[in-house]
Amino acid sequence: MSERKRRRPEAAPPAASTSATKKSRRQDSHAQGLRKQLKPDDQILASLRQMYDDAQSASSNVISLSDLNLSTACREVTDRDVGSVQLAIEGAVLAVARSILAGRGFSFDVPSRAATNQLYVPQLDRIVLRDKSSSRAFANLSTVRKATITARVLSLVYAVLRRDIHVTKRDLFYNDVKLFQDQSQSDAVLDDVSCMLGCTRSSLHVVASEKGVVVGRLVFTDDGDRIDCTKMGIGGKAIPPNIDRVGNLESDALFILLVEKDAAFMRLAEDRFYNRFPCIIVTAKGQPDVATRLFLRRMKTELKLPVLALVDSDPYGLKILSVYMCGSKNMSYDSSNLTTPDIKWLGVRPSDLDKYKVPEQCRLPMTEQDIKAGKDLLEEDFVKRNEGWVRELEMMVKTRQKAEIQALSSFGFQYLTEVYLPLKLQQRDWL
Amino acid sequence: MSERKRRRPEAAPPAASTSATKKSRRQDSHAQGLRKQLKPDDQILASLRQMYDDAQSASSNVISLSDLNLSTACREVTDRDVGSVQLAIEGAVLAVARSILAGRGFSFDVPSRAATNQLYVPQLDRIVLRDKSSSRAFANLSTVRKATITARVLSLVYAVLRRDIHVTKRDLFYNDVKLFQDQSQSDAVLDDVSCMLGCTRSSLHVVASEKGVVVGRLVFTDDGDRIDCTKMGIGGKAIPPNIDRVGNLESDALFILLVEKDAAFMRLAEDRFYNRFPCIIVTAKGQPDVATRLFLRRMKTELKLPVLALVDSDPYGLKILSVYMCGSKNMSYDSSNLTTPDIKWLGVRPSDLDKYKVPEQCRLPMTEQDIKAGKDLLEEDFVKRNEGWVRELEMMVKTRQKAEIQALSSFGFQYLTEVYLPLKLQQRDWL
Numbered sequence: 001m002s003e004r005k006r007r008r009p010e011a012a013p014p015a016a017s018t019s020a021t022k023k024s025r026r027q028d029s030h031a032q033g034l035r036k037q038l039k040p041d042d043q044i045l046a047s048l049r050q051m052y053d054d055a056q057s058a059s060s061n062v063i064s065l066s067d068l069n070l071s072t073a074c075r076e077v078t079d080r081d082v083g084s085v086q087l088a089i090e091g092a093v094l095a096v097a098r099s100i101l102a103g104r105g106f107s108f109d110v111p112s113r114a115a116t117n118q119l120y121v122p123q124l125d126r127i128v129l130r131d132k133s134s135s136r137a138f139a140n141l142s143t144v145r146k147a148t149i150t151a152r153v154l155s156l157v158y159a160v161l162r163r164d165i166h167v168t169k170r171d172l173f174y175n176d177v178k179l180f181q182d183q184s185q186s187d188a189v190l191d192d193v194s195c196m197l198g199c200t201r202s203s204l205h206v207v208a209s210e211k212g213v214v215v216g217r218l219v220f221t222d223d224g225d226r227i228d229c230t231k232m233g234i235g236g237k238a239i240p241p242n243i244d245r246v247g248n249l250e251s252d253a254l255f256i257l258l259v260e261k262d263a264a265f266m267r268l269a270e271d272r273f274y275n276r277f278p279c280i281i282v283t284a285k286g287q288p289d290v291a292t293r294l295f296l297r298r299m300k301t302e303l304k305l306p307v308l309a310l311v312d313s314d315p316y317g318l319k320i321l322s323v324y325m326c327g328s329k330n331m332s333y334d335s336s337n338l339t340t341p342d343i344k345w346l347g348v349r350p351s352d353l354d355k356y357k358v359p360e361q362c363r364l365p366m367t368e369q370d371i372k373a374g375k376d377l378l379e380e381d382f383v384k385r386n387e388g389w390v391r392e393l394e395m396m397v398k399t400r401q402k403a404e405i406q407a408l409s410s411f412g413f414q415y416l417t418e419v420y421l422p423l424k425l426q427q428r429d430w431l
Numbered sequence: 432m433s434e435r436k437r438r439r440p441e442a443a444p445p446a447a448s449t450s451a452t453k454k455s456r457r458q459d460s461h462a463q464g465l466r467k468q469l470k471p472d473d474q475i476l477a478s479l480r481q482m483y484d485d486a487q488s489a490s491s492n493v494i495s496l497s498d499l500n501l502s503t504a505c506r507e508v509t510d511r512d513v514g515s516v517q518l519a520i521e522g523a524v525l526a527v528a529r530s531i532l533a534g535r536g537f538s539f540d541v542p543s544r545a546a547t548n549q550l551y552v553p554q555l556d557r558i559v560l561r562d563k564s565s566s567r568a569f570a571n572l573s574t575v576r577k578a579t580i581t582a583r584v585l586s587l588v589y590a591v592l593r594r595d596i597h598v599t600k601r602d603l604f605y606n607d608v609k610l611f612q613d614q615s616q617s618d619a620v621l622d623d624v625s626c627m628l629g630c631t632r633s634s635l636h637v638v639a640s641e642k643g644v645v646v647g648r649l650v651f652t653d654d655g656d657r658i659d660c661t662k663m664g665i666g667g668k669a670i671p672p673n674i675d676r677v678g679n680l681e682s683d684a685l686f687i688l689l690v691e692k693d694a695a696f697m698r699l700a701e702d703r704f705y706n707r708f709p710c711i712i713v714t715a716k717g718q719p720d721v722a723t724r725l726f727l728r729r730m731k732t733e734l735k736l737p738v739l740a741l742v743d744s745d746p747y748g749l750k751i752l753s754v755y756m757c758g759s760k761n762m763s764y765d766s767s768n769l770t771t772p773d774i775k776w777l778g779v780r781p782s783d784l785d786k787y788k789v790p791e792q793c794r795l796p797m798t799e800q801d802i803k804a805g806k807d808l809l810e811e812d813f814v815k816r817n818e819g820w821v822r823e824l825e826m827m828v829k830t831r832q833k834a835e836i837q838a839l840s841s842f843g844f845q846y847l848t849e850v851y852l853p854l855k856l857q858q859r860d861w862l
Contacts, residue, residue, distance in 0.1 A: 160844060166665075166701055167844045168694040174840040177792040209693040211642065211716070213669045222664020223701070233653020234597075235671030238644045240664050241697055262640040263599040266672055270597055270654070285642070361608040409605040413591060413598045 030357045031411040035419050037426075041276060044426045045254070048277065051428070052254040055306040063123055064336075074119065075111055075131045076336050079244070080199040082161050088197040089158050106138035108150050111195040111333070118332050120381050125325065126339050127332040129195070149189045152176055157193065157204050166205045166242045195333045202243050202294060202337075212239035212284040212292030213265065216274035217253035218299070220246055229280065234269045239282075243294040249302045252278055256299055258343065259283040260311040260320055264405045264416065271417040277425060280305070288323050290338065296324060297340045308346040308430055310421075313353060314366070314402035315373035318383070318393065321345065326382045344430035345389060347420070348405055350396040356420065362407040366400045388431035461788045462842040466850050468857075472707060475857045476685070479708065482859070483685040486737040494554055495767075505550065506542055506562045507767050510675070511630040513592050519628040520589050537569035539581050542626040549763050551812050556756065557770050558763040560626070580620045581627075583607055588624065588635050597636045597673045631768050633674050633725060643670035643715040643723030644696065647705035648684035649730070651677055660711065665700045670713075674725040680733045683709055687730055689774065690714040691742040691751055695836045695847065702848040708856060711736070719754050721769065727755060728771045739777040739861055741852075744784065745797070745833035746804035749814070749824065752776065757813045775861035776820060778851070779836055781827040787851065793838040797831045819862035 038044075065071045080088070092108070099107050111117075111133040120127050138147045156175050160167055169190065173183040180186040194201050201207075215236035218229040223245040227237055240246055257279045259265045265283040268274075274281060280299060284292035300307055309324075311317030325343050327335040353363060366374070374397040383389050396402065408416045424430070469475075496502045511519070523539070530538050542548075542564040551558050569578045587606050591598055600621065604614040611617040625632050632638075646667035649660040654676040658668055671677055688710045690696045696714040699705075705712060711730060715723035731738055740755075742748030756774050758766040784794060797805070805828040814820050827833065839847045855861070 163845070165844060166697070167840070168697065168837070170694055170835070170837045171698075171840040171844055174793055174835075174837045175844075177790070177841065207697070209697065209716070210666060222666055225662040225664045227662075227664065231656040231658075232668070233656045233658065233671055234673055234676060235641060235653055235669040237663070238666040238669045240666030242665055242701070245665060263601055266597070266599065266638070266640065267602075270673070285640070359608070362605055404601070404605075406599070406601045406605050409598070409602040410608065413596060413602055413606075414594070 031415060031419065034356065034423060038419065038422055039426055041422075044422060045277065047428055048254045048425060051306050055255075056304045065121075065124070065128065068121065068123055070121065070128075073131055074121075074128045075195065075198075075333060076128060077194055077198050077200050077203075077334050079337060080203045081244075082164060082205075085197060085199050085203050086158065086161050088199065089154050089161075092154060092196060106147065108136040108147060108196065109133050110136045110150070110192050113191060113195060113333060120326075122381060122385065124336075125341055125382060125385070126327055126335040128335055129333040146189065149179060149185060150192065152179055153186060153189045153193050157190075157206065160205045164205075166207050166245075168209065169206060172206060191333070200334050200337050201290075205242075205244075207241040207243075208290040210239050210241040210291035211289050212282060212295065213237060213262070214239055214280065214282045214295070215265075215269045216257075216280040217251050217278045218280045219248075219250045221248045222246055230274065234266065236265070236269055236281075239291050239295045241291050243291065243298060246295070246298065249299060251280060251299075251303050251305070253280045253303070253305060254278050256280045256282060256296070256303075256305050256307045257346075258296065258307055258309045258324065259405075260309075260317055261285065261405060264310060267414070267416055271414060273417050273421070277422070286320075288320060293324060293327075293338045293340070297337065300340045307340060307343045309343050310346055310348070310405060312402070312404045313348040313350050313396065314404075315370055315377055315393075315396070317348075318345075318377055318389075319373070322377075322380065322382055345392070346424055346430045348403060348408070349392050349431070350399065350401070351392060353399075353401060353403055356408070356411075358403055358407050359410055362410045363401045363403045366396070366402050370402060371397060371400065386431065392431065462846060462850065465787065465854060469850065469853055470857055472853075475853060476708065478859055479685040479856060482737050486686075487735045496552075496555070496559065499552065499554055501552065501559075504562055505552075505559045506626065506629075507559060508625055508629050508631050508634075508765050510768060511634045512675075513595060513636075516628060516630050516634050517589065517592050519630065520585055520592075523585060523627060537578065539567040539578060539627065540564050541567045541581070541623050544622060544626060544763075551757075553812060553816065555767075556772055556813060556816070557758055557766040559766055560763050577620065580610060580616060581623065583610055584617060584620045584624050588621075588637065591636045595636075597638050597676075599640065600637055603637060625765065631765050632721075633768075636673075636675075638672040638674075639721040641670045641672040641722035642720050643713060643726065644668060644693075645670055645711065645713045645726070646696075646700045647688075647711040648682050648709045649711045650679075650681045652679045653677055661705065665697065667696070667700055667712075670722050670726045672722050674722065674729060677726070677729065680730060682711060682730075682734050682736070684711045684734070684736060686710050687727070687734075687736050687738045688712045688777075689727065689738055689740045689755065690836075691740075691748055692716065692836060695741060698845070698847055702845060704848050704852070708853070717751075719751060724755060724758075724769045724771070728768065731771045738771060738774045740774050741777055741779070741836060743833070743835045744779040744781050744827065745835075746801055746808055746824075746827070748779075749776075749808055749820075750804070753808075753811065753813055776823070777855055777861045779834060779839070780823050780862070781830065781832070782823060784830075784832060784834055787839070789834055789838050790841055793841045794832045794834045797827070797833050801833060802828060802831065817862065823862065 065074050096106055117130045117132050118127050119130055136143045136147045138144055156172055169187050173180050173186045213236035215229050215232050220227055222240045229237055262283055262285045268281050309321055311320055324340050327339045374393060377383050378393055408420050496505050527537055548561045548563050549558050550561055567574045567578045569575055587603055600618050604611050604617045644667035646660050646663050651658055653671045660668055693714055693716045699712050740752055742751055755771055758770045805824060808814050809824055839851050
C-alpha cells in the first residue's frame, strides 16, 4: 500500500530559497550538492538489505550468563506467565511456612540490589546483579517493617495475577497506604519481589505508564487487536504498557529507526519515510520509559532487525542511547529484558555538524554541565568499547558544540527525510 | 465485537480481602455495600441515553461572538484550509506593498495580544481577544526587528503550506536561528501571524507535539488511514498532532470520558469500560496539550457528545479542567477552537471522599501552595458560575484534603471501573 502516501519534494526550489540572504543561498547550494550525491533508492535499499541479512544471521547468537559461566554467580529475571509467577509466590510463602515450622521464624530470603552487588559484564555490555541475598526476618527490629511490606506486596501481586489484570505502581501503593506510607517503599519492595521470584516486573503485571509511539512496517496484536502500524496515520500507535499482551509481531522492515524526539518522529511519519525505506520508527519522546524499552527489545529479538538511532548531538542524546543499550543501574536485575544490545549510532553525530555544514548559528554552545556529562560518558564502559563513539564524543567535548536533530531543518523542513537520512543510509554511515 | 473482551470481576472476593486487618474488612464491606446499589446496566444506559439526547439537541445552539454583537469588538481565529491561508498571506504582503507605494513605508498591522486586550466573556465562558492592533513598521527602531521576523515567519509558513507538510515551532525556529536568536521570539511572532491572518496555528501547519491517547467507541481517519479505536488494544491510539488531517469521525458512544491521568486511562482501557458503557476515553496524561484539546473539541462539536471529566480531587485537577474549558490566557485569540465548553465534573470530587469512604490514609494533606491554588480558583469566573463547583472547592479548601483518582484502588484495583464510575453514571452524579 501507500506509495501514494509518500510526500515527495516538489520540483519547485526548497523552502529556504524564498529568503534572499547570501548566507542562506550558500547553505542551499550545499544542501543541493548533498542531494545530488544521493543514488537511486534501489541502490540504497540493496545496501540496507545487506545490513538486514547480517542482523538476521548474527543476532541468533546471543551470549547469556551461562555461556560466561556466570549463571550461578549472577541473578537475572525472566518473563514468566501468570501461572508460573503464581506458583513462584506460593513457593515463597511455603518456604516461609517451612522456616517457621523448623523453628527459624518468619523470614524471606531477598536478593541484594545494592550498588556493591552490581556488575558490568563487558561481554554482555550491560549491568547485571550478583547473586548475594540477605535474610528479611519478621522477628528483627531492623527488618520487621520490610518483611511485612514484602508479605503485603506478595499478596497484592497474587490478587492482581488471579484477576489477570494489570495495575500501576501507584495503584499498588494505594492498596495499603497506611502500611507503605510512601510510594518509594512499595516500589522498592516490588523490585525486591521481582528479584526474589526471578521474574520481570511486567510478569508481576505491575506496569509503567507508556509514552512511546510506533509507526511503520510493523503488524502486531495488542490485547488481541491486530494493529497495522502502516495504517496509523501520522500520530502513530501508542506503545502498550502491558508488553505481555503484545504478540504476533510481523514485519517486512529492513531496520528499526529509533528516534529521540517526537518532532523528528512526526516529520518521518508525515513523510511516510517507512514507505521509501522499509523500517519501523519508534520514539519514547525523550528519556526512554520501561514500556518503550521492552517494546524495542521485543522487536529486535523477535524480528532480528538492526537498530539505528537518531538522537541529538549532545551528551544527553548518547545517555539516552546508553539507557536503551545497557539499562539503568537501579533495574540491573532486569537488564537482559530491558536492554537492546548493538544499537548503531546513525546520527546526529558531532562529526555530522561539519560534514553536513550545519550553520554555526544552529549549533549551541555546551554548558559546563554538558562538558562534564560528556567527560563522564567517556569514562563509561559502554562508550569505551566503541572506538568510533569515543572519537565522536572527544570531538564534542573539544569543539564544545552541540546540536539538536531539528538543526537540520535549517536546510529545509524535509531535509531530514529527503537528504540527510537517505545519504546516511546510502553511505552506511553508522557507528 | 468485543463483548468477549470485557474483563469482569470474578465471583471470588475482591483483592483487598486477602488482607486480614479489621480496618480493611470494614472498607471491603462498605465497597460491597456500594456495589449492591448498582442497578442493571440497561437502566444505567437508559439514563446515559437521556444525557446523550440532551447533548445532541443542546449543542446545536452555540453562542458566537456575533450573537453577542461582539464580532467587530473582538477578534477570533478560525480553522482555514491551505489555499485560503496562502491567499491571506498574499493579501498581507500586498497590503505592505500598497503601504510602500502610498509612501507610508513597509509596515504590518498586528493585533495586540496583551493582557489588557483580553476579555472574559461570561456568555461564552472563555477568554477572547479584543480587536485592537498596532502598526509594526520597518522604518522604526523599536519595531524593525519584529517587522523583519514577521516577514520571515510569513515566508516560512507560506513555504510549509506550499509543500502541504506540517512542522513544529522548533523546526520553524531552526530555519533562521540567526534572525530569531531565541525560539520564544519566533513563537511569539507565530502567534501574531495567526491573529493577523485570522486563522488557527493548526491552519498554519505549525503543530505541537502530541502526548494524548484515545480509546473506545470512535472511528476516524488520520491522514487517510481509518482508525477504529475499539481495536487499539490497551495502549490506545496516539492523538495525531495534525488535527487538519483528522476526519470522518463516527461514533456510537453516549459520552466522552475525559481522564486526567494515564494510570486511570489504562485501567479503563484494559477493562474495556467502553464496551459496558459506550464511550470514548481520552487523556492528555496530565496538563492538556494543544493536540488533545483540539481533538476533544473536534469530537464534542462533530459528534455532539456530552463530556464527563475524571480528575484528581485537588486544585490541579480543576485547573486542568479549566484549560480544557476556557483555554489558557496566552492563546486567548484561539479560544474558540481550543476550548470545549460544558464539561461536567464527574469526579473525583471532594464530596466523594466521604461519600465513598476513601480511607483517611489515602487522602493527602494539602500544602499551603495547594490551599492558595484552591482559593485562587474560587476567584475565577469559570468556577463562580457553577454553584456546585464552588461548594466542592470550598469543601476542599476547608477540609484541606486532596486525593488522587488512584486512591480508589484502596477498595480493589478494579473498583474504579466496576463500582465507582457505574454508580456515578447511574446516579447522574456530575456537576
